[in-house]
Amino acid sequence: MLIIYLLTALIYAITGLTLYQKLIKQQPINKTAVILVLLLGAGLHGLLLYPQVITLYGLNFNIFNSISLISLFFLVFFVLFSLYRPILSLGILATPTALIGLSMGYFGRASYEPLTHLSPLLQIHILLSFSAYCVLLMATVQAVILRLQIRELKHKTIHRFWVSKLPSLQSMESLLFDMILVGFVILSIALGLGVVATYNIMAQHIAHKLFFSLLSWLVFGIFIVGHYRQGWRGKRAANFTIYGFILLAIGFVGSKAVLTLLT
Numbered sequence: 001m002l003i004i005y006l007l008t009a010l011i012y013a014i015t016g017l018t019l020y021q022k023l024i025k026q027q028p029i030n031k032t033a034v035i036l037v038l039l040l041g042a043g044l045h046g047l048l049l050y051p052q053v054i055t056l057y058g059l060n061f062n063i064f065n066s067i068s069l070i071s072l073f074f075l076v077f078f079v080l081f082s083l084y085r086p087i088l089s090l091g092i093l094a095t096p097t098a099l100i101g102l103s104m105g106y107f108g109r110a111s112y113e114p115l116t117h118l119s120p121l122l123q124i125h126i127l128l129s130f131s132a133y134c135v136l137l138m139a140t141v142q143a144v145i146l147r148l149q150i151r152e153l154k155h156k157t158i159h160r161f162w163v164s165k166l167p168s169l170q171s172m173e174s175l176l177f178d179m180i181l182v183g184f185v186i187l188s189i190a191l192g193l194g195v196v197a198t199y200n201i202m203a204q205h206i207a208h209k210l211f212f213s214l215l216s217w218l219v220f221g222i223f224i225v226g227h228y229r230q231g232w233r234g235k236r237a238a239n240f241t242i243y244g245f246i247l248l249a250i251g252f253v254g255s256k257a258v259l260t261l262l263t
Helices: 002-025 031-053 063-082 088-107 120-154 169-197 207-230 234-262
Strands: none
Touching (some): 002 031, 031 063, 063 088, 063 120, 063 169, 120 169, 169 207, 169 234, 207 234
């Protein structure tokens, strides 16, 4: 396992540094090579994480495994989006995120408290929830960068890194809409499966999680309708994304805190 960790960390570090140097020197990036190397890294990352999450007695989603899994999803979705969008330069954010998550998952130690007796539907719900959280987290990061780009372009400070080196404003906006739409679809399926698989919401103390998740779903849904009907974009798109993710994060993070206080 140590060899797999070191190899994966090396792949992430070298790829990130290479992308950074290419951007600074304004040299072309070999898209195929970067994607193939990152897919190899993601495969090794998954191989390292699998036995930590999928255990004999149930799913083990401790804090370190969760961070590692989210960082893996972050990288995988970045690769998928980069297949059809000119966003390889954003790898300077995706690779260090994956490296940090990988390291925390490998070195972090937490008590073993597996989720036992989960139905297949509930397990799928959990994994889809992680996926939706990850995509919408990526969208939030994208929204923050987009706001910086808009502000700097208005002030004509085009020499700033996130204006001159990162993808164009149009590409960043298009990517943001893609992320929101994908995250919204995954979140919709996850919420639907969660409601079906959870028979007694109040008794399991997850009503607050469902409430904030539904609020987040509503915010993203309103924005999607507004985007396609009213052409909402730019700063408004970024704000909707940030507010929607804050609600989702309260549902995810707050639920654990509430359960800790109640038990």
